[in-house]
Amino acid sequence: MQKNKNGIEKGVLLPRPSSNETQFFDEEWSDEDFKNIIRKLNLKVTPQRMIILNCLHKNRKHITAQELFEKVQKLNEDIGFATVYRFLKDLALGHAVTEVRMGGMPARYELTPKKHHDHMTCTECGRIVEFQNKSIEQHQEKVAEQFGFKLTHHVLELYGICPSCQTHE
Amino acid sequence: MQKNKNGIEKGVLLPRPSSNETQFFDEEWSDEDFKNIIRKLNLKVTPQRMIILNCLHKNRKHITAQELFEKVQKLNEDIGFATVYRFLKDLALGHAVTEVRMGGMPARYELTPKKHHDHMTCTECGRIVEFQNKSIEQHQEKVAEQFGFKLTHHVLELYGICPSCQTHE
DNA sequence: TTTGCAAATGATAATCATTCTCATTAAATT
């Protein structure tokens, strides 16, 4: 496993720092929202799936399947790993969750927000900043038009060194 | 494996189409360039590494480690899979190659071009368009400034339906 | 050129995220 100079595994998400240079968007989600998500994917509403979606929402963003499984188990012993994994995949296929991969690490998931945002990640400490930039989105559409593509989604991940990691040399 | 409506595996790179809506940037690379790449990573220049870089350059872009290994073997029976794999990882770490992942499929690699570009991929047929957009790059820098980040690199992948796939319904 | 050492190599085994299988259970529709 790659480590940075502090011995921290690169790319591992740290607990949310509360520093002002970090930004997370929070959103409200109701059980009705979740049921609609499931139905839109032509899947059946089950207690397992409701629990999985609730855990996805309530817990830290950018969670791995394994981590999510552990959270889910605390609410219901009997939910299997395969169910969590399978459902995450179904959700990702329908863009109801966003799958983020970094290096060869396990995929991380977050509920696709109602209001789109992109990510900027510090490669030293793993800190993540969420941002919205209308101009970038507009220029993406222009590129698509230019080649006649109809865009369905995109991945924009910025990587760099955060202020704190620049300071600590 | 996920398939689209034509039974083609989604996300698999097809041979370069020659249609006008597709765009690839080609670049010249010399053996000296390759030696410099290796030295910049503090690695030693070996025949194996030179062959691997030459194969990366000469063959289709966005190649998997396995595919590259097969190409390399045609030039030298004795080069092992581990050598190819390891070197690709070293190159990716130093951003000398760009690693692209889609779904759970094996990573695909391309020589990081001298002139940066990003990708737009058709989710139906796998066609890839490479594009350069100065405005997007500038706005990315603005976002970074806003949060005090020093950008090192980024991933921008647009996904959509290409003109040809829109037509064929 | 010979020698010494650190790095690279190649074969193979190990790891581990992801996917599959299948017997059982549950959701939705009538």
Place this chain on the structure above:
DNA sequence: AATTTAATGAGAATGATTATCATTTGCAAA
């Protein structure tokens, strides 16, 4: 309630990636 079809859970299978280690090689000092 009965029928139909999808979902579930346990575990095995898959397959990409990584690690290990004995051997070889690059490189530079003597």
